[in-house]
Amino acid sequence: MKPPAFDYSRPESLDEALDLLAGFGPDAKVLAGGQSLLPLLSMRLAAPSRLVDVNRLAELAYVRSGPDAVRVGALARHAAVLHDAGARDRQPLLAEALAAVAHPTIRNRGTSVGSLVHADPAAELPAVLCLLGGSVTLASTAGRRTVPAGEFFLGPLESAVRPGELAVEASFPALGARSGTAFLEVSRRHGDYAVCGVAVLVELDSDLRIATARAGYLSVAPTPLVLDLTGAAGGRAYDADYAGPESAVAALVRDAVDPEPDIHASAAYRRQLAGVLTARALGIAARRAAGAAAEVAA
Amino acid sequence: MSEAIQPGAVQSEARHRVALTVNGIEHRVAVPARRLLSDCLRHDLGLTGTHVGCEHGVCGACTVLVGGVPMRSCLLLAVSMDGEQITTVEGLAGTGDTAGELSPVQQAFAECHGLQCGFCTPGFLTTITAGLADNPDPTPEQARELIGGNLCRCTGYQNIVAAVLRAAELTRERGAS
Numbered sequence: 021m022k023p024p025a026f027d028y029s030r031p032e033s034l035d036e037a038l039d040l041l042a043g044f045g046p047d048a049k050v051l052a053g054g055q056s057l058l059p060l061l062s063m064r065l066a067a068p069s070r071l072v073d074v075n076r077l078a079e080l081a082y083v084r085s086g087p088d089a090v091r092v093g094a095l096a097r098h099a100a101v102l103h104d105a106g107a108r109d110r111q112p113l114l115a116e117a118l119a120a121v122a123h124p125t126i127r128n129r130g131t132s133v134g135s136l137v138h139a140d141p142a143a144e145l146p147a148v149l150c151l152l153g154g155s156v157t158l159a160s161t162a163g164r165r166t167v168p169a170g171e172f173f174l175g176p177l178e179s180a181v182r183p184g185e186l187a188v189e190a191s192f193p194a195l196g197a198r199s200g201t202a203f204l205e206v207s208r209r210h211g212d213y214a215v216c217g218v219a220v221l222v223e224l225d226s227d228l229r230i231a232t233a234r235a236g237y238l239s240v241a242p243t244p245l246v247l248d249l250t251g252a253a254g255g256r257a258y259d260a261d262y263a264g265p266e267s268a269v270a271a272l273v274r275d276a277v278d279p280e281p282d283i284h285a286s287a288a289y290r291r292q293l294a295g296v297l298t299a300r301a302l303g304i305a306a307r308r309a310a311g312a313a314a315e316v317a318a
Numbered sequence: 319m320s321e322a323i324q325p326g327a328v329q330s331e332a333r334h335r336v337a338l339t340v341n342g343i344e345h346r347v348a349v350p351a352r353r354l355l356s357d358c359l360r361h362d363l364g365l366t367g368t369h370v371g372c373e374h375g376v377c378g379a380c381t382v383l384v385g386g387v388p389m390r391s392c393l394l395l396a397v398s399m400d401g402e403q404i405t406t407v408e409g410l411a412g413t414g415d416t417a418g419e420l421s422p423v424q425q426a427f428a429e430c431h432g433l434q435c436g437f438c439t440p441g442f443l444t445t446i447t448a449g450l451a452d453n454p455d456p457t458p459e460q461a462r463e464l465i466g467g468n469l470c471r472c473t474g475y476q477n478i479v480a481a482v483l484r485a486a487e488l489t490r491e492r493g494a495s
Contacts, residue, residue, distance in 0.1 A: 021372075021373035021374065022352065022354070022357070022373075023352040023354070024352065025330035025331055025350065025351075025352055026330055026351055026352060027330050027332070027351065028334065028351030028395075028397055030397075030398070030400075051395070051398070054393055054394065054395070054398075055375060055390075055393055058354075058374075058375065058392070058393040058394070058395070059374040059375050059393065061352075062354075062373055062374050062392070063374060069330075071351065071395075073395075073397075073398050075398055122467070123378075123466055123467025124388070124449075124464075124467065125378065125381055125388045125389060125390060125445060125467050126375065126390070126393075126467065128387045128388060128389050129384075129389045129390075129393065129394070210466045211466050211467055
């Protein structure tokens with residue numbers, strides 16, 4: 021359980037980091053929080069020949085919240101994003117999902133952008149980014165490009181980051197008017213990977229009926245899955261009873277997901293969980309949206 | 319410290335000079351890049367109070383404080399910690415005038431029989447020390463949440479939860495006296 025040998029560079033600036041990554045190309049792996057990379061190294065599931073440690077790039081340790089989005093820099097730790105009042109205000113789904121990411125000790129070191137780049141299908145933030153329609157900005161010596169969430173996650177543990185690129189920022193769209201979100205997951209042990217998790221985003225119309233509803237899933241597909249629930253929930257009052265395994269929403273979800281079985285749960289159990297958790301989360305998100313609408317009206 | 323190295327020229331076991339302040343004492347060590355902080359503390363510095371359980375970030379036994387913040391030392395590279403202030407379980411008891419005096423968390427573990435076999439204890443002590451600094455008066459529910467990332471294979475969590483609450487009491491008593 022010791023990492024294999026590797027070379028190590030610790031740039032002091034973003035420009036230096038990009039020069040190093042350009043020079044080393046596919047041989048180099050970026051080390052940020054390392055809370056996923058270090059276990060992979062110790063279990064010898066990864067053996068990069070060089071690590072480029074970006075922990076000195078303090079310029080990337082930011083959380084910036086505006087009316088449009090919460091922008092998270094590459095070196096912002098999960099804990100910093102979770103406890104950022106501005107981020108919680110602009111997009112409460114972020115804090116709700118981050119509270120389910122591993123344990124506080126891991127969140128003290130792990131970075132939110134790193135979790136996106138790691139692209140674990142059981143991770144919370146990729147599902148949140150996809151549900152909200154966010155994006156990731158990648159920098160290299162050739163310039164910058166911004167990749168929409170829908171094109172960022174290519175497969176299990178595979179993101180759109182190319183050799184020579186550093187993911188410098190993730191952008192999570194802010195919560196709109198008359199909108200609400202909720203996050204629920206079930207895991208075998210506190211802080212462990214979720215057997216199934218769902219994030220829901222609901223927008224109400226002026227009569228407080230559901231205008232649009234979408235759900236993003238973790239642990240049910242190789243990449244984050246986003247489903248449109250509007251067909252089953254659209255037009256219904258915010259405080260209608262969405263919960264329960266027999267609801268139209270749960271049925272829609274059960275038909276739409278195609279999870280894999282593993283030692284933690286059968287495919288049928290995951291499918292059932294996806295339906296039940298979605299119906300529950302939808303009810304919570306719709307009530308929160310109505311609360312937000314009432315606050316604006318007051 | 320990160321000398322220019324040409325691609326392909328493998329110098330993987332090259333040693334890097336690292337300055338670490340551990341429990342207030344500055345140490346200078348030369349370690350290969352792959353040296354985990356947990357191994358650096360135990361093998362290079364001889365501070366064997368930090369225990370290594372799973373070595374991939376699951377059990378929490380190796381938890382130390384980096385700048386006062388609890389982190390898994392098996393998920394940190396020693397080379398990456400250059401210049402950091404680290405507190406291990408050896409640094410929790412009193413120093414100077416109070417040398418040898420147990421910290422409130424240590425005393426609470428002794429009083430509540432929270433140690434049991436003792437293997438996981440260093441990680442619990444560091445985690446709880448930082449947790450009580452953030453939240454000095456946890457509810458029983460918050461006490462459980464606080465230690466949720468630390469495994470005890472004796473599974474005697476009741477005594478550990480009791481120790482968290484007792485440590486909060488002791489901290490208040492010592493502050494008042």
